[in-house]
Amino acid sequence: MSNTDQATLAASQSERPPFYRDATIVKWLAQVAALALVVFGLVFFTTQALDNLDRQGIEIRYDFLSIGLGSDLREGIDTDPDTAGRALWVGAVNTIRIAVGGIVAATILGVLVGVGRLSSNWIVSRMCSVYIETLRNIPLLVQIIFIWALVATLPNVELDQGPINGLLHLSSKGVSVPRLHIDDGFYQWLIFLLAGWLAGSYVKRRRERLHDATGRDTYPVLSFLAVLAVFGAVGWVAHPIFGWVGAIFDFIGDGFSSLTPIIVQVVLSLAALAAAAWWIRRFLARLRTPAGLMKLTDDDKFRIIFAGVGALAVIAFVLVGWPGLSSWIINSGTDLLGVIADKFGDGRTGRPIDVKAPDVVQVGNFPNPGPAGLNLTQGGTAVFFGVVLYTASFIAEIVRGGILAVPKGQTEAAQAVGLRRVTMLRRVILPQAFRVILPPLGNQYLNLTKNTSLAIAVGYSDFVQVGQIVYNQTGKSLEVISLWMLFYLACSLTISVIVNFFNVRMRIVER
Amino acid sequence: MTSTMGDPAATPAATADLWAQEREPAQKPEEPSLSAGEWLGRNLFSSPVNSLLTVVFTLLVLLAGRGLLNFTFSEERVWRAVKTNMRFLFTHAYPQEQYARVWFCVGAVAVLSGLSIGLLAKTGRGISMKKLSMNLMAAGGAIAVGILLREPSATVDSEGLVVHREPGTALDDSFAGWIDANSLALLGLLLAANVALAVWFRYQGVYLRGGPEPRTAHGVLVLASAAVLIVQQYGEGEIVRESFGSAMADRAWWWLAAALLGAAGGALWFGLGDARRRNTFVPAMYVFFGAGALMVLSAWVYPWGHYAFLEGEFISEPGSTVAMTTKLPWTVMLVLLVASFEAGRALRATPAGRRLRVPLNLLWVLAPFVLYWAVLRDPDLDWDHVLSTDIPMALFFAAFGGLAVWFLAHPRIGEVGRVIAVALVGVAVLNWVAAFFGWYPMLQKARISFLLLAVVALLAHNFAGDRTHRMRLVVAWVAIMAVFHWLVTLVNSPSTVDTPTDALFGGFATTLTVATFTLLLAFPMGVLLALARTSKLPIFRVLATAYIEVFRGVPLITLLFFFVLIFNLFLPGGMSLTDIAGATIGFALFSAAYLAENIRGGLQAVRRGQYEASDAVGFSTVQRTLFIVLPQALRVSIPPLVGQVIATFKETSLLAVAGMFDFLRIADKVISAQSEFLGVKREGLLFVSFIYWIFAYNMSKHSQRIEKRLGVGER
Structure with missing residues (x-):
């Protein structure tokens, strides 16, 4: 290869290719075109369906539920x-x-x-x-x-x-x-089991540490199960003492029902933003090296943008897309808390589990x-x-x-x-x-x-x-x-x- | 659980078994041939736990086999319902006078299969004479055991009514009756004896010595249990049964079959004499042909009976030979298969045979379209329109596109080629935009042809080469255009086949058609989705991931409901999909998501170096994907892809729920509603299961063979 050839080669390599052969541009063009095609297809079919339904006098509504x-x-x-x-x-x-x-x-x-x-x-x-x-x-x-x-x-x-x-x-x-049947008092008994779980975990960890220190057989899992069993057995008869737990849920339920939709909307929006921010922070932290932040690829930038857009979409949905969501959350949350309060309520003194x-x-x-x-x-x-x-x-x-x-x-x-x-x-x-x-x-x-x-x-x-x-x-x-x-x-x-x-x-x- | 956990004596055998598959040496050492007794001792009675497992499981096998035989051959079974509806089950309402078309399709598939197997298939060593003769003898033995296990028929009086036992006459007036009455106690006793023996031998250390005592003693007790189970049948129930002798005599044909098979196997075994000659191999296809020939021959000789359901008429003539309509065509099919196989084998080593390989594979892709639209639909072509519009248009695209490809695939075309390609893309897009806004009329076929041309033009520079190479591209383009235009013309012509239902046919033909078209549609989609999902381009990746996850997370049946019942809502006015087309799209979209995941696995198995090497030699992305990455990725993912083919084949049974007359629906709902066979359901269902099983089982065996040959996971 002669010198001039090498010079032209070098020149051709240093100069930018025309836009329709620039890899970055072509890639993004292709992607945007694909996205546009998909969006167009979805919009096309949806409008067709809406038209057709309109002609038949049908609306898309969920009130039939x-x-x-x-x-x-x-x-x-x-x-x-x-x-x-x-x-x-x-x-x-x-x-x-x-x-x-x-x-x-x-x-x-x-x-x-x-x-x-x-x-x-x-x-x-x-x-x-x-x-x-x-x-x-x-x-x-x-x-x-x-x-x-x-x-x-x-x-x-x-x-x-x-x-x-x-x-x-x-x-x-x-x-x-x-079959086994969850009877009255099951939920109070569940509190005992939870306490047993915590106590058992503590015992298990101690036994494990003892095993590590001395090398003796300390049976950590068995002791865990034993503690759990003891709590369960005690709870089997003693569970009515937790009758007051229902009142706590009643109290929370009252507080929940007094929320206004605006507050819920704001909380949801802030949560979406916070989640996006947390994700981006974590993502960037992963790319950080002792020598500073790594160079972001297109893909990385896209992910960051996608997280931000996702949060904005959630906010738009909460505020504009379905404003009724917040009151739905309040209503059903109150209902749920009411149900839980009833399950934990006083006067449930029967056996936790029965066989039928x-x-x-x-x-x-x-x-x-x-x-x-x-x-x-x-x-x-x-x-x-x-x-x-x-x-x-x-x-x-x-x-x-x-x-x-x-x-x-x-x-x-x-x-x-x-x-x-x-x-x-x-x-x-x-x-x-x-x-x-x-x-x-x-x-x-x-x-x-x-x-x-x-x-x-x-x-x-x-x-x-x-x-x-x-x-x-x-x-x-x-x-x-x-x-x-x-x-x-x-x-x-x-x-x-x-x-x-x-x-x-x-x-x-x-x- | 099993002996692998319980007993130390079984350890070496168990571990050898466990790891056998992992390290398969290139040349398997000759298996030491054990005598029958040694084999029993080593495989069935090697330890107490093992012996007891053998006893219990043998009893289970006998009970299950007896139940199955009694179910299948019970007098209550109306197998007539299946035989009579055979044509219905396979093609539903396809008119009988047009049936030659169906046979033509079967023949075409037979010829293609024969040629492909003869020309392309890696045949391996085939089946050894030893294995063949052993299998023949085993089949004969299995039939004999089956005859013994089967419940005897009820005795009928002179008017053909079942004779019941007088109340009060005890069962125990005979030996069989006594066994029947005490069968539970007897079996319990034999089981207890087995346990006691196992414990006794254990403490005497007999198992460790490996002597013949355990297998003899346990074997005798197992045989005694089997005898109790067999004899019990003859004293059972309230109905008076045939005597043992007459029950056996009734099954003369079966005895004959068992004896023939056993004799053939034995003759082969002893005729071959020594072990070395028994290890000669016959090609598997010849064994298959032999079995097929026997079956076809039996249709000519054996009185299977003539059953049919024609124009609402039931024909039921038990005892006569099968109708001409099936035995002659099947003979022809077998001859075609054998002849094409031989032709393929003869061509195998010749240059002509090597040249035939690619066209043969293309014919497989083309066959479903041609057979469905051209042969089975028998389209009524509008010749004026064909001559005035269709042919000229096809010629135009062939010539114009051919020129464009010839020009654009020139290695030195440079920038000009890309500008031309982009211009063609512009025209194609403009055509579709015009279609949307109704600017100018144009046949849809032309729009699609333009789009095809634009895509080919964009890709052409990846296939640049010398004159012969470019000539080949042009020929390929002309062939694509010819086939495409011809098919679209056929699809647009009305069918002349007149059926009472909307669909052209139903039954098993639908199952096969839907499965084939589903796979043909889903495979390219799956490849594209897999490429998109592994792509570095974020939007492609997100779209593909969303598609795959959503379609994999949703039950197929809801998709089918959507595409069969509701999808027409989403189409512009005047357009609608037939049930079969909707179902095929639903299946295809679903399968594509699964195929994409399988192919993705293959793509991830392609090593980085392959990418880097193709970059180093200056391949473009398209070239790298087509010539380097995909061939390797697809090769790795063949086994899961075959698995997906089987899954799709099985999933077509859901057509029955979506309201189409497929195989399952006919067996489940249609036959049981016929006045002759009211409520007859289980026979049809069993038959359907059997047919599905044959196809799926053979495919899965084939996939295992491929897996072994490719050595996936061993490198």
Whole structure:
């Protein structure tokens, strides 16, 4: 290459490219164009929908939630709800109930099957593989409908009938088992438990310190549980002495109801600003090095701007978008405090927790949770066993993969230091396997929760099915869809937060 | 829980099992072949806990198998309902006189599959003769056990009515009756004996010695339990059963099948003689073809019966051979599959075969569109319009665009090319703005073609190359235009196929169609979303993240309701989506979010050095993404992508809830409402589960093979 060539090259490199080839400009142009396209699309579809609805004389309003619902629900905490909103609440509780119960049951079954698949016993591992390969390759909906059809062939309801008389009833109507019942005085007892928790934690920390200092076995967890048990036992009889706690909540409730909307609006706005400021400060602090602040990339600037814009958007929403929000907060907050005050109120002297044996599964109606035990209708049985059996097959695979992922050296090292087999599993293999298992396990919990929405196929009154009833009766399609999305997004977020919490706790601590 | 935790004796075996998958050496050492007794001792009766697990689980297997067999072959099962509705289940209301089209589609898929497998598939070693003969013998044995386990039929009197037992006549007048009456006690006794034996052997140290006593003693007790379970069936219930002898004689066909399979396996085993020859391998496809040939042959020979539901008429002729309408086409399909497979194998090593690979893959992408719109819909083309407008327009875009691509892909085009490309983008955008405000009329097809051209023009400089290279680009562009215009013309032409429902067809055909189009739509979306989510550009990233998180957090069924029932509200007046189109969009948007997460995993697995190397050789972002990053990322994410394909396939069952006549809905609601088969539901559901299972299971096995071959996670 000659000198002149190098000179031109240098010159061409030093001079700015034309604007349409400037990387920064093109990048931002493309992004803004994409954003504009998305915004345009959303606006276009929304205006179309509003026009179309306008032509049909329909408005988007949520007041149908307080209008009566013409039909009963099959099961739930209230089978004859007064309003559509109450009905949706019943549906939400049903969904949560199936999801939580399903998660627990699916985890237990999945872990058993997953460990069984690794068994050295040929027939056990084969059976577990057959279970997994069969159930996870058949669509859940088919399984749910099939279980429903199977339950339909069980014998009809008769009095005092069931495999274990008085404890388990099985019929074409569904399943009924005993259940624990939160009775009067539970909340006062909860205060005792809380005190026990605090005292126990203190004892546990002391025992741990003693163990660190002397190396003796001090059983910190056991002492914690013992302290908790003592408090619980004392509280079981002594809980009425906390009857005065309700008055505190009454007092707070009075104070809350005397707030004015303006104050709430200002507080919310300030909170949004403070949150944004705190986030930006933390963000900048992370970029600060001993040599001063690092150079901010476009991305960093965007994040800062995004935080600020987010706070402003919240303020705009509170002040302009939905001015009624503040009074809603005041009203429902007062209601909530009233309910809590009542729960903690005086005169609740019964046993905190009671066991209810199931009555016979009654013809026609399922009282739930009445005085009878835990009842699942035909649809509920189908959904519950469907999601549990299906999800367990996925969890089993995850568990197997997690155990296989622990390096062999860990087992060998544990054996070399002379750990017993159980100790090795508990202290070495399972904690490491758990770290691999947890994230996909969280995904399965999320899927399980979402899959309970298939209840609509068998008529279990979950959130989606109740939503469909509401939507059929009121015609409020968009509103119901938006509630569905909000509800399930909230569920997903909750599960993610919980799983993430454990994920962070399980993480390897690095220096 | 299992023996891996409980007993020290099982430790070496258990750990070997645990780590076997992790360190698979390149060349597996020859497995030492154990005698049957040693195998039993090592795998089933190696310790007290292990023995008891074996006993309990064997009983469970027998009970479950017996329940399944009794359910499937019970006289109460109306399998006629499924057989009669077979056509209905697979295509719903597609007219029978047009059925040749359906067979054409199946044939096209058969030819494509045969060619692809023959030409492209990595076949591996195939199946060893040893494994084949063992599997044959095992199948024969399983059928024999099944025959024994199955409940005997009820005795019928001369009028064909089930004979009930006289009240008062005890069951225990026979040996079977006595066993039946005391079965629980007997089983309990045998179980207790097993426990006692296990404890006794444990304290005698027999397990540690590894002698043959445990497996013999436990095995005899297990067999005794099995015998109790089998005999119990023959004395059960209030209904008078056939005698043991007549029940066995009734199943002559099954005995024959078991004997044939067992004999074939045995002949293979002993015919091959020594171990070395038993380790010869047959290609897996030939085994598959052999099984297919047997099935097709059975349609010609065995009286499966002729069942059909045609124009509201039930035809039910048990005992005759299958109708011509299915046995002849299936024979043709098998011949096509074998012939194309052989053709593919013959072409494999030739240059022509290598040249065929890319077109073959493109045909797979194209096939769903062509088969659906051109073959199954049988569109009624308006030839005047085609000749006057469609063809000239296609020619114009092909020529104009071809020239533009030829010009813009020149390596030395420089700034001029970019200005031209931007000008084309301007025209394309202007066309759409004009469409929005109604400035000037233009066919939508032309607008889309312009947009395609603009995108290609913007990207053209990334594909710059020599003359042959550019020629290839031009040919690709012309082909795209031809296919695109042809398809749009087809889509816009009305269908001549007359069905009583809105949809062209239903049943399993819908399941497959929706799944295919969903994946074709979702895959590009997923790639783009994954790229956007991992991009350094904040707005792209935020938009993609929001999309993915929202769509992953919401149940699919609500999305389907939205797109099937409500989405038409969001469209301008006069426009509407059919149910199937709406559902496909809903599925696609949902799957795209999941696919994006899978691909993102792959993108994160591409190492930094790859990016830096492509920057160092001066690649543009597009080139780096297309030629360096995506190929590696997609390769890594093949297993999860196949997993997502299976998930999408299974999710199509939700069409039933959204109100379409898919496979599941027909089995669940339609058949059970027919006057002949009122309330017959479980048979159809079991059949549907079986079909779904076959497809999903094979896909997941295939994905496991790919995973092993790619060695993902081992490097």
